[in-house]
Amino acid sequence: MTDLTGKTALVTGSVQGIGLAIAKELAKAGARIAVHGLATEEEAAATCRHLEEVGAxxxxxxxxxxxxxxxxxTMMSEIEGWGGADILVNNAGIQHTASLAEMPAEKWDxxxxINLSAAFHTMQKSMPAMAERGYGRVINIASVHGLVASKEKAPYCAAKFGLVGLSRVAALEYANKGSKSAGGVTVxxxxxxxTETAIIEPQIEARAAAHGGDRDAGIAELLSEKQPSQRTSDPSEIGALALxxxxxxxxxxxxxxxxxxGGWTAQ
Known part of the structure; x- marks a missing residue:
């Protein structure tokens, strides 16, 4: 069992989906959670209460x-004043599908x-303090689209490939910080x-529409093209790996x- 008592984790985009699932797993292990995301005051408060109920x-x-x-x-300075992030999970992300010729420039920007530059800024602000403490974890939620490409996802693939590259550089720069007993600093x-999240819902709806509104048929078609297991992942499974x-x-x-x-990138 991983014990995160005394540790603080910042999880961006943690009011729903994969981010919330990761925050829950870290909370169960005893970490304080810096919650972030698009939320009303009531939604933010409810998320914080839930994380405290499960163990934060x-x-x-x-x-x-x-x-x-x-x-x-400003956000990172406020978190530093709260004690600073021992664990940084860059999860927040957005998606828009369109051909390269039709992709709106504002969507690219x-x-x-959000998917790449924000991770650079949060890592730059938090990693020096991790090195001083001798323990730090940066977990960047990339995608299979950081490893292989798909049509109509130019900005998403560019950002996720970039996130993989950024993570490798940071991993090298901080590889010798800390110690085995302390845990070191990893990226x-x-x-x-x-994965069953809101970000893939538009693609499911489009496939379902092609099957007369049959959602299950739409999901099956989506998975059969890429994911050999033909099973979606649950966000909690990503949370368990992050923990x-x-x-x-x-x-x-x-x-x-x-x-x-499910074997997508093994093909």
Missing amino acids: PEARFFAGDLRDPVAID AILA NCICPGW WLCNPVAHNITGTSIPVD
Whole structure:
């Protein structure tokens, strides 16, 4: 069992989906949780209460527009004042599917900002302190689309490939910080395939429409093209992997990109 008592984790995009699932697993292990995401005041408060109910000694919501470096800097300063992040999970992301010729420029800019540049800014602000403490975990939620490409996802693939590269550079720069007993400072990507989250809902709806509104048929078609297991992942499974990466025993696992994709990238 991983014990995160005394540790603080920032999970971006943690009011729903994979981010919330990761926050729950870290909370169950005893970490304080810095919650972030698009949420009303009531939704943010409910998320914090839920995380405390499952085990977090404290959960607090921190607002920050990840398209804006100044807003990110303010958020990170507030979290530093709260004690700083021992664990950083860059999970927040957006998606828009369109051909390269038809992709709106503003969608390109927003996807690159949120899915890639925001991770650079949060890592730059938090990793020096991790090195000083001798323990730190950066877990960047990339995608199979950080390893292989698909049509109509130019900005998403560009951002996720970039996130993998950024993570490898940071892993090398911090590889010798800390110690085996303390856990060291590691940087890894988790690369989910088809996972049951809101971000894939538009693609499911499009496939279902082609099958006369049959959602199950739409999902089956979507998975049959890419994911050999023909099973989606549950966000909790991503959370379990993230938690394991936080264990000091994972001190030599750094610079990796771990697919959770039912064999997609093995093809």
